Amino acid sequence: xxxxxxxxxxxxxxxxxxxxxxxxxxQNRAIRRSSRLTLRILAVNLVAPFVLLLxxxxxxxxxxxxxxxxxxxxxxxxxxxxxxxxEGAVKPVEQGRPFLFAKPVEIETLVPELARxxxxxxxxxxxxxxxxxxxxxxxxxxxxxxxxxxxLRNREPMxxxxxxxxxxxxxxxxxxxxxxxxxxxxxxxxxxxxxxxQAVDYPDAPYALEGHVSGxxxxxxxxxxxxxxxxxxxxxxxxxxxxxxxREGKAIEQAMNQVRFEILTIFMGSLSVTxxxxxxxxxxxxxxxxxxxxxxxxxxxxxNRQVEIPDLSHRRDEIGELSLALRAMTHALWDxxxxxxxxxxxxxxxxxxxxxxxxxxVETAAIVKSQKDKDKLxxxxxxxxxxxxRLITDISNASRLDAELSRDEMLDVDIYxxxxxxxxxxKNPMERSGLRDNFxxxxxxxxxxxxxxxxxxxxxxxxGNETRLAQVFENLISNALSFSxxxxxxxxxxxxxxxxxxxxxxxxxxxxxxxxxxxxFERFYSERPKHEAYGRHSGLGLSIAxxxxxxxxxxxxxxxxxxxxxxxxxxxxxxxxxxx
Numbered sequence: 001x002x003x004x005x006x007x008x009x010x011x012x013x014x015x016x017x018x019x020x021x022x023x024x025x026x027q028n029r030a031i032r033r034s035s036r037l038t039l040r041i042l043a044v045n046l047v048a049p050f051v052l053l054l055x056x057x058x059x060x061x062x063x064x065x066x067x068x069x070x071x072x073x074x075x076x077x078x079x080x081x082x083x084x085x086x087e088g089a090v091k092p093v094e095q096g097r098p099f100l101f102a103k104p105v106e107i108e109t110l111v112p113e114l115a116r117x118x119x120x121x122x123x124x125x126x127x128x129x130x131x132x133x134x135x136x137x138x139x140x141x142x143x144x145x146x147x148x149x150x151x152l153r154n155r156e157p158m159x160x161x162x163x164x165x166x167x168x169x170x171x172x173x174x175x176x177x178x179x180x181x182x183x184x185x186x187x188x189x190x191x192x193x194x195x196x197x198q199a200v201d202y203p204d205a206p207y208a209l210e211g212h213v214s215g216x217x218x219x220x221x222x223x224x225x226x227x228x229x230x231x232x233x234x235x236x237x238x239x240x241x242x243x244x245x246x247r248e249g250k251a252i253e254q255a256m257n258q259v260r261f262e263i264l265t266i267f268m269g270s271l272s273v274t275x276x277x278x279x280x281x282x283x284x285x286x287x288x289x290x291x292x293x294x295x296x297x298x299x300x301x302x303x304n305r306q307v308e309i310p311d312l313s314h315r316r317d318e319i320g321e322l323s324l325a326l327r328a329m330t331h332a333l334w335d336x337x338x339x340x341x342x343x344x345x346x347x348x349x350x351x352x353x354x355x356x357x358x359x360x361x362v363e364t365a366a367i368v369k370s371q372k373d374k375d376k377l378x379x380x381x382x383x384x385x386x387x388x389x390r391l392i393t394d395i396s397n398a399s400r401l402d403a404e405l406s407r408d409e410m411l412d413v414d415i416y417x418x419x420x421x422x423x424x425x426x427k428n429p430m431e432r433s434g435l436r437d438n439f440x441x442x443x444x445x446x447x448x449x450x451x452x453x454x455x456x457x458x459x460x461x462x463x464g465n466e467t468r469l470a471q472v473f474e475n476l477i478s479n480a481l482s483f484s485x486x487x488x489x490x491x492x493x494x495x496x497x498x499x500x501x502x503x504x505x506x507x508x509x510x511x512x513x514x515x516x517x518x519x520x521f522e523r524f525y526s527e528r529p530k531h532e533a534y535g536r537h538s539g540l541g542l543s544i545a546x547x548x549x550x551x552x553x554x555x556x557x558x559x560x561x562x563x564x565x566x567x568x569x570x571x572x573x574x575x576x577x578x579x580x
Contacts, residue, residue: 038282045278049271059256066252067188067217071227074128074245075215078231081122081130082243086233089114090240110233110241112140120146128247132233135240137199137209172261191218191226199242204230208242217249225249288312288319292326299330346523347395350539354384354391394540398523401544405468405551412580413466414459415501416452419492422473423450426481448484448507450477456496461580464552469577472548472556475541476505476573483509483571496579500554503575511560511568520558521546553578 090108115132123130123143130143192203199205204214208230215229227249233241291310298307309330312323358381365377427450454460462469480490488508495502512520523543549556554577561570 038279038286041282041285042275042278045274045281046271049267049274059259062259063252063256066255067225067227067249070249070252071215071217071229074227074229074247075213075231077126077128078215078229078243078245079213081245082231082233084122085110085115085118085132085243086235086240089118090233090235108235108238108240110134110140115241116141116146119143123147126245126247127250128245131202131244131246133199133202133205133209133242133244135209137205137242139197139199140241172257174264188217188219188225191220191228199244202230202244203228205242205244208232208244209239211237211239220248225252285319288315288323292319292323296326343399343523350391350395351388354387358384358388398540398544401547405465405548408465408468410463410465410552412461413464413469415462415469415503415577416454416456416458416460416494418466418470419452419473419494419503422470422477423452423492426450426477448481448486448488448490450481450490450492452492452494454494454496456494456501460494460496460501462501462577463580464577468548469552472545472575473503473505475545476575479541480505480507480509480571480573483507485509499579500576501579503577505573505575506561506570507572508570511571512558514560517558517560521556549575549577 086108089111091111093107093109110132112134119130119132119141120143124147128143130141131139132141133139192201194201199209203216203218207214209232211232211234213229213231215227218226218228220226225248227247228244230242230244232239233243288310292312295307295309299309309326310323311327313320361377361380361384365374365381368374368377477490477492484490484507490508491504491506493504493506495504521542523540546556554575556573556575559572559574560568561572563569
């Protein structure tokens with residue numbers, strides 16, 4: 001039986017840290033600065049407010065509605081002005097007799113002087129320019145020419161109230177700037193150039209001379225909206241002239257700017273809230289990730305186990321799950337390092353035993369004189385060399401097992417067929433592969449027999465690698481045969497359960513000491529039957545079997561078979577594998 005010897009931990013750990021993975025300096029800076037994550041969260045969250053802002057500030061439909069409403073107002077105002085002039089600035093004029101004895105025909109005509117006075121007075125009540133044309137299309141009056149400069153200044157609108165705060169002023173200017181740079185869905189025609197004082201050159205005036213009220217909206221050379229409306233001055237369907245009103249759409253622009261200002265104010269508030277929430281979200285995500293990254297970095301550079309991955313499981317989210325996974329991975333890493341250290345210590349101890357025996361034999365061979373003693377020493381040396389060769393081979397196989405298991409492909413394996421083949425291979429002891437020396441001194445008739453039983457119907461499928469599972473059961477069957485007495489019986493039982501398959505290998509040997517039922521699966525533990533020569537086993541077989549079964553997601557354990565709970569009648573190894 002192998003006894004584990006203690007070994008210093010620093011050499012193994014120094015080997016692990018000898019060739020650490022190379023990490024670029026930029027990656028370390030990324031651990032310390034999580035600004036990229038913050039910027040990404042901000043970018044994603046700010047897209048929607050900015051798209052909404054641009055969509056709302058582009059209010060083409062709203063502007064069209066304002067233009068239509070304001071145009072109706074100007075048209076109504078033109079009709080009022082035309083009605084007032086038709087009542088107060090006309091006089092009847094006799095046009096002669098249609099025939100000799102008929103009464104003279106009288107028609108109404110505009111009185112230019114009275115009409116100009118009314119244009120001047122009406123122009124004082126509005127910010128529109130008022131033009132009056134007679135029925136022939138000649139201009140009679142223009143409010144801009146008739147009103148004094150002081151009256152024109154008094155007529156100018158006061159404009160929007162000055163912002164009371166600097167921030168409001170900035171927002172208002174920003175709204176105006178955005179209204180200029182944003183694309184316009186503007187279908188307004190440019191205002192026509194006026195080259196004379198004839199009605200035909202003014203928009204809508206020709207339609208009014210035909211007795212219709214007309215209105216249009218234009219875009220001036222300065223980019224401002226210009227509203228124009230014309231109404232006929234008429235009595236009883238007699239058109240005596242035309243009133244034309246033109247006005248800049250300052251009210252429309254002020255309303256648009258006011259709406260944009262209010263929208264921009266709301267946007268700034270929502271933007272502040274979005275930025276705050278984004279920074280908060282980046283904080284609750286980025287800070288714990290940074291803590292985990294720093295802890296992992298310290299563990300990578302550390303030489304002890306005082307640094308641990310923070311436990312963030314209280315968050316109950318993906319970051320908490322990540323912390324648990326990192327903690328489990330770190331603990332698994334430490335466990336793996338401990339296993340490597342123990343394995344190195346055990347290997348050192350196991351190799352020292354045959355080396356010590358070899359050294360003693362070599363030293364003794366130099367001083368013995370008898371040829372018989374020299375031959376005996378040579379047998380000892382040959383036995384120790386074979387033992388070393390077998391030990392090194394088993395150690396090499398065991399050290400590669402983890403990597404090979406990770407690469408092995410898991411398929412559906414018929415466990416009944418596999419065990420049937422192994423049982424057939426052991427029926428003739430002289431044909432046992434690698435097991436002939438286990439039964440030295442036994443005849444074929446005295447060898448133990450193997451019986452295979454199952455409660456299921458073949459094929460019985462499990463999920464695993466056939467070669468590895470064959471290695472496990474070859475070891476268990478070989479152990480059972482080696483401990484079984486002459487003409488004994490080894491029973492292999494396959495029990496099919498709901499989600500698993502239970503396989504037991506029973507022998508009729510002396511059993512296992514109760515305090516060693518768990519230790520037999522440790523590396524280099526060896527306890528062989530008395531008839532077997534010393535040093536023929538490395539003590540790695542059951543350890544490898546345990547490792548393979550665990551990698552398959554199964555379980556393996558050993559127990560004694562007792563008769564009435566008192567007498568030990570043999571040993572039983574149980575393996576549980578998942579069904580396919």
